[in-house]
Each structure stands twice: as structure tokens, then as C-alpha cells.
Amino acid sequence: MKRKRAATTLAVSLVIALIVVACASMSGGGPDLVARGLQAQGGADALTAVKTISQKATVRYWEPEQSAVAGGEMRFANESTLDMVTDVAGGASRMDWVRKYEYPAPRTDTFSEIVTADAGYVAGIDSSGRTKQSLESNPPAHTMSGLRLAAAQRELLRTSPLLLLEMSRNPDRVAPTRDVTVGSASYPAVTYQAAGQAFTVMFERATGLPARVRTLDYDNIWGDVTYDLVLADWQAVNGVRVAMSQKYELNGRTVVDARITEVKINEPVAADRLAIPAAYRDGAPGPAARNVPYQWVIRRQFIGIYLDSDVPSFDRRATQSLRLVELGPGIQHVVGGSHNSLVVLMKDSLVVFDAPVSDWQSNWTLSALRAKYLGKPVKYLVLTHHHMDHAGGLRAYASAGATIVVGKGTTEHYRRVLAAPYTRNPDLSPQDLSHTPIVEVADRYAIIDSAREVQVYAIEPNPHAQGLLIGYVPDAKVGFVTDIWSPGGPLPDKLNPALAALVAGVKKAGIAPVKFAGGHGSTGDYAPLAALEGK
Numbered sequence: 015m016k017r018k019r020a021a022t023t024l025a026v027s028l029v030i031a032l033i034v035v036a037c038a039s040m041s042g043g044g045p046d047l048v049a050r051g052l053q054a055q056g057g058a059d060a061l062t063a064v065k066t067i068s069q070k071a072t073v074r075y076w077e078p079e080q081s082a083v084a085g086g087e088m089r090f091a092n093e094s095t096l097d098m099v100t101d102v103a104g105g106a107s108r109m110d111w112v113r114k115y116e117y118p119a120p121r122t123d124t125f126s127e128i129v130t131a132d133a134g135y136v137a138g139i140d141s142s143g144r145t146k147q148s149l150e151s152n153p154p155a156h157t158m159s160g161l162r163l164a165a166a167q168r169e170l171l172r173t174s175p176l177l178l179l180e181m182s183r184n185p186d187r188v189a190p191t192r193d194v195t196v197g198s199a200s201y202p203a204v205t206y207q208a209a210g211q212a213f214t215v216m217f218e219r220a221t222g223l224p225a226r227v228r229t230l231d232y233d234n235i236w237g238d239v240t241y242d243l244v245l246a247d248w249q250a251v252n253g254v255r256v257a258m259s260q261k262y263e264l265n266g267r268t269v270v271d272a273r274i275t276e277v278k279i280n281e282p283v284a285a286d287r288l289a290i291p292a293a294y295r296d297g298a299p300g301p302a303a304r305n306v307p308y309q310w311v312i313r314r315q316f317i318g319i320y321l322d323s324d325v326p327s328f329d330r331r332a333t334q335s336l337r338l339v340e341l342g343p344g345i346q347h348v349v350g351g352s353h354n355s356l357v358v359l360m361k362d363s364l365v366v367f368d369a370p371v372s373d374w375q376s377n378w379t380l381s382a383l384r385a386k387y388l389g390k391p392v393k394y395l396v397l398t399h400h401h402m403d404h405a406g407g408l409r410a411y412a413s414a415g416a417t418i419v420v421g422k423g424t425t426e427h428y429r430r431v432l433a434a435p436y437t438r439n440p441d442l443s444p445q446d447l448s449h450t451p452i453v454e455v456a457d458r459y460a461i462i463d464s465a466r467e468v469q470v471y472a473i474e475p476n477p478h479a480q481g482l483l484i485g486y487v488p489d490a491k492v493g494f495v496t497d498i499w500s501p502g503g504p505l506p507d508k509l510n511p512a513l514a515a516l517v518a519g520v521k522k523a524g525i526a527p528v529k530f531a532g533g534h535g536s537t538g539d540y541a542p543l544a545a546l547e548g549k
């Protein structure tokens with residue numbers, strides 16, 4: 015009895031000690047931090063008086079997972095100018111963009127987005143991956159998918175100068191949390207539940223102003239990642255302080271750098287500027303409530319190739335599903351979406367080239383292959399290159415036991431990728447993939463069994479990605495190529511550097527393909543392409 019009481023007393027004092035420690039690191043708790051931040055931003059009255067916000071900004075974007083070298087320097091994607099108006103009471107924002115791309119190719123897109131609580135709308139062309147609705151609209155326009163709308167609403171809330179006002183009005187959704195350390199700085203913080211998300215709002219100790227607004231996202235390459243809005247350079251406009259520097263950090267790397275060049279509060283805004291035309295508003299999907307692949311939706315827009323569909327892999331207005339197309343005996347092309355795979359049947363197993371978009375697409379392919387080739391596991395997944403749109407579904411194959419075949423110099427990158435935790439992956443339960451076998455191809459590689467041989471060749475040099483591979487099935491004379499050629503479309507008058515790299519690579523390999531299937535596009539005869547050499 016006595017011993018039991020002693021144990022209980024010890025447990026109680028431990029609990030008290032833990033509570034004391036927890037409270038000490040919470041710096042006075044959630045509501046206090048929000049109230050202090052609100053005061054620092056000008057006070058509740060000044061923020062409540064804000065009816066419209068007009069802003070101009072220049073914004074630069076970088077994409078880490080389209081790099082020339084796996085794990086290497088990010089691609090500078092584009093520099094944009096933004097003209098934005100928000101009607102606070104109406105809950106609507108309009109963003110007029112001029113976006114000058116440098117990657118994947120120089121191009122300028124001029125378009126507008128309108129985001130309301132119920133619908134999103136894009137006027138103009140904002141992507142090279144256009145939906146059927148955009149292609150069929152004159153002038154070009156389309157309704158935002160529920161995924162894009164949810165992502166847009168999340169980022170509008172995160173960047174809103176009125177975020178703390180909203181938090182102060184919803185104290186039941188604010189909770190204290192531990193201090194957050196970023197680099198050498200430690201921030202007192204609260205969490206805020208809104209837009210289906212948990213935001214961690216971190217405050218500057220000295221000023222009480224919000225310093226960072228974090229979400230915990232899923233990235234198809236790096237798994238669980240942090241996505242932080244970093245606020246700085248606060249300036250007073252009509253008694254309200256606004257952060258003129260707004261950057262986003264993805265796992266600590268700056269991928270968006272927005273410089274606000276002008277802010278006007280309560281300038282009149284014509285109502286029709288914020289109205290979505292009825293033809294695009296009626297029947298528009300509301301914001302997706304769950305499983306929004308935020309990083310995919312947001313970052314495909316950085317490089318101007320986002321397919322604005324509620325199924326990230328394909329345009330739901332154009333097709334109902336991905337599908338298998340047979341290119342030869344035991345050769346299936348996975349098509350119907352923006353990104354394809356090639357599947358080759360061996361005696362007792364399958365070889366798959368590329369794992370595009372997400373584990374959702376990989377799961378679709380694996381399930382279609384189980385139905386078609388019962389009892390034949392995918393033994394090899396060959397990744398033509400490390401870019402997020404062609405490798406982002408690798409985990410499902412690794413989890414199914416596949417050996418990953420990769421290009422020269424990329425093993426360490428994939429080791430790190432496969433070791434990264436991915437608890438937020440909506441399509442795959444977490445497991446340890448760090449021991450997945452990886453085969454690195456320096457020059458050429460053959461997968462052989464008693465029925466068939468499948469070959470893999472390095473295409474070096476090439477202008478797209480270091481370590482890029484192509485596939486070849488000698489008995490069918492069918493090749494597989496991603497990004498340096500998208501077969502099925504018209505050929506140019508002469509070879510560009512990417513096509514020239516393919517032609518040189520085929521020659522060096524000493525292979526004689528009749529057809530290529532593409533990671534994009536469909537299939538194309540090789541001879542007309544090879545005939546362009548020297549022209």
C-alpha cells in the first residue's frame with residue numbers, strides 16, 4: 015500500500031513537472047500570442063476596418079525537383095508580376111498575373127484567377143497542360159478543380175494580412191503548441207485549424223508579429239515536408255502593418271520570393287472584377303475537402319504545366335480513366351493521362367518504366383497489371399530520370415518489392431528519397447523503404463530471363479537531366495523515351511538538342527528501334543526522326 019502511494023505520488027509529480035515544462039515553452043499560450051500579434055499589426059479595430067486590399071507584387075519561383083542533376087540546384091522557374099484585389103466581406107480575391115517563364119522554356123502567360131469561397135476561375139491560358147474545357151473555351155478560360163481551389167484558398171488565408179484577426183475571432187480553433195526552432199531561431203507558436211488544415215503560426219519574440227506560417231505537406235519526392243510562409247519587412251498602411259516580403263520555404267529552401275511593391279487599403283473595387291462568369295460558376299466544384307496534393311498542385315503551377323483536374327493524373331473532362339494500350343506481345347503503354355509508363359512482360363515478372371505523378375497513379379497501374387498479368391510481380395522499376403513528375407510514384411513500386419533502376423550518379427539521391435518518412439502520403443501506408451535495392455546504370459544495363467531481354471541505355475550528354483535513361487525491347491524493336499522526345503506529335507524541321515541527344519544515344523547503343531513510346535504523348539516511328547539528322 016505504502017509503495018503504491020509512493021509510486022502514485024511520483025507519477026503525479028512527474029505529470030506536474032511535465033505540465034510546467036510544457037507551459038514554460040508555450041510562452042503564455044495561444045490566445046495571448048494572437049492578441050499580441052494583432053496589436054502589433056495595428057489592433058483589432060484597424061484590421062476590422064479593412065474592407066478591400068489592393069496589392070502589387072513581383073514574385074520569383076524556383077522548382078527543386080526539376081533540377082538538371084538529381085538533388086542538385088533548383089531550377090529558376092519564372093518571374094511574375096501580380097496585381098491583386100481582395101474583397102474581405104465578399105470573401106473573393108482576383109489575381110491578375112503576367113508570368114515570364116524561364117523553365118521549362120521561355121514563355122509569357124498573362125491570365126487572371128478569381129477565387130471565392132465556393133468556386134475558382136481562370137481567364138486566359140495559365141498552363142501548357144490545358145484541360146478540355148480550357149481548349150474548348152473562346153476566349154480561353156476554365157473552372158478551377160476542387161484541388162486547385164482548396165490550395166488557392168489555403169494560400170490566400172496564409173498570406174492574408176487579416177489572418178490574426180480571423181484567428182482572434184475563432185479562439186476555439188486556436189491551440190497553444192510547443193516553440194518551433196528554425197535554424198538558430200526559436201519561435202513561440204500556436205496552431206490554427208482552418209481550410210481543412212492545421213497551420214502553425216510562429217511569432218517573433220521581440221515584436222510579437224507573425225514570423226512564419228507553416229503547414230505540414232506531402233511531397234511526392236521528399237515525403238513529409240514543411241512549407242513555411244516567411245513574413246518580413248513590415249510596413250504600415252492605413253494603420254495596418256503588412257509584410258512586404260513574403261517568401262515560401264519548402265523544407266528550408268526558398269522556392270517563392272514575393273516582394274509586395276504596393277498595398278492600398280479600402281480602395282474601391284468594381285464588383286464585376288470579382289465575379290466568376292455564370293457559365294464557369296454554375297456546377298463548379300467546391301474546395302476539395304481532403305487529400306489535396308498541395309505541393310503537386312502549387313508547384314506544377316510554378317513551371318506552368320499544371321493540369322487543373324480533380325484527378326491529378328488525367329483530365330476528368332476528357333477521359334474517365336487511365337488505360338493500357340498494347341504495343342506488342344506483352345508490352346503495355348499506360349496512357350490516358352499527362353504522364354505515361356511502359357510495361358514489359360517477362361517470363362515470370364514485369365518491368366515498368368517510370369512512376370509518374372503520384373502513388374495514386376502507381377497504384378492504378380499496379381492494380382491494372384495484377385488484373386492483366388496475375389501472379390507476375392513488378393520486379394524492376396526503371397526511372398528514366400529523377401524529375402518529380404516521372405519519379406513521384408516510386409514508393410508504391412518499392413513497397414511492392416521492385417528493384418529501382420536509375421541513372422548514373424543518382425543512387426545517393428534515391429537512397430535519401432527512399433529513406434524519407436512519408437506519413438502524409440494519401441495513397442500509401444508508411445513503411446521502411448530504405449533497403450529497397452537500387453541498380454545504377456552507368457552506360458547500359460540488361461534485364462534478362464528465359465523469355466525476354468529488356469535493355470536500358472544512358473543518353474549522355476543530354477540537355478534535360480543528368481543520368482537520363484531510355485528503355486528498349488529488342489524483340490519488338492520498341493523503345494521508351496521521356497522528355498527528350500514526346501512521340502506522337504508532329505516532328506520539327508530539324509533536330510533540337512534534346513532530339514539530337516536521343517538520335518546520338520540510339521546510334522551509340524547500336525539499337526534499331528522501329529517505334530518509341532513516350533513518357534508523354536503516345537507512340538511514334540523512329541525512322542522519320544533519325545532522318546532529320548544533318549538537316
Ligand SMILES: [Zn+2]
Pocket residue numbers: 399401404478479497
Ligand atoms: Zn523531366
